[in-house]
Amino acid sequence: MSVGLLWTTPLWFLSIPLLPIIAAFHTSLQHETIHGHPTRWPLVNEALVSLPLAVVFPYRRYKDLHLKHHRDEHLTDPFEDPESYFWDAKSVAQMTDFKQLLLSINNTLVGRLAIGPALTIIGFGRTEFERLKDDELGVRRAWFLHLLGLFAVVFFVQGLFGMSLIYYGLFVVYPAISLTSLRAYAEHQAAEAVGARTAIVEAHPLWAFLYLNNNLHIVHHASPHTPWYDLPPLYHERRTQYLTANENTLFDGYSDIAKRFAFQVKQTVAHPILHNDQPELLLAPSKDNRHS
Incomplete structure (x- = not known):
């Protein structure tokens, strides 16, 4: 709240970079509560973080979809994983050239x-x-x-901070989702081995804190109920085992990811491994989730 109040002071410009970071960090906190932290009572955890600072995603929908994503045997499957960016080959073949191009661009980091x-x-x-x-x-x-929470957000943003809702949407919500997308971009990949579908990013401490160590993603998937502050010691203790399990899918920070994939497609839009004998896809495989 204090950062939002900066908008009403001569230091208003400081809120421009800080508010999206806070909204993105809030999604990291929501992710922690989904996995049972900081208390053992789900309703208490929900109450602590359910205010929708990033506006778009209802907390309970995020929770339902994300827990489904943690069925590791289905990771990246466009039919089963709600956080998959892949589509089935049949759906891709039926897309217009423009849509295929758009989704290919979306598979570059930029x-x-x-x-x-x-x-x-x-x-x-x-x-x-x-x-x-x-x-x-x-x-x-x-x-x-979610709508009840949005009323509270509108009160704070427009009534208390005096900020335009359009500004909040374009310059807080959108970049906050971009920051979350940076974390999610390289977390998973299509691979035959289940372990190889989840990456490790050895990130700078500031990035790691923003994402509450979810950059050590294979550690999180292997131990989803481990709190964020225990992930780094667990990783350092078992680093060799994790790298063996994920076939050395390791990035040296987000700058490494940017060097490799800023303008390079990471993987194809169509899932490169799954067979195409599955039923028609009813819901777009990567469009009903927040990718976390």
Whole structure:
């Protein structure tokens, strides 16, 4: 709140970089609560972080989708993993050339940061609308609670800080989702071995803190209930085993990822391994999630 109040002072310009960072950090805190921290009571954890600073994603929808993502045997599967960026080959073949190009750009790091949030917001909204129409269990309640939280965000942003909601959306929400997309960009890849589908990023401490050590992603997937502050010692203790398990899928910080994939497609839009004998995909594989 104090950073938001900077907007009303001569130091207003300091809030421009700080507010998106805070909103992105808040998503990291939400991720921690989903996995049972800091208390053993889910409703208490939810109450601590459910205010939707990043606006777009209801906490309970994030929780449901993310826990489904933790079924490691289905990682990157466009039919089963709600955080997969892959599509099945049949759907890709039916896309227009423009859509294929757009999704390919989204598979570069620059594209993911620039247009990835927009694609995710549009796709998430579309699939959630379908779920609301179908009255899927828990979805309406999640959105109702989310709307209550949005009223509080509007009060703080517009009423207390005097900030335009359009500004907040374009210069706080959008870059916050971009920051989260940076973490998620290289976390997973298509691979035959389950362990090789999850990467490690040995990030600078500031980045690691922003993401609450979720950059050590294979450690998190191997021990999802381990709190964020125990992930680094666990990683250093078992580093060789983790690197063996994920076939040395290791990045030397986010600058390493940028050097490799800033303008280079990381992997194809169509899943490169899965067979194409699965049923028609009903929901766009990577559009109903927040990729965390």
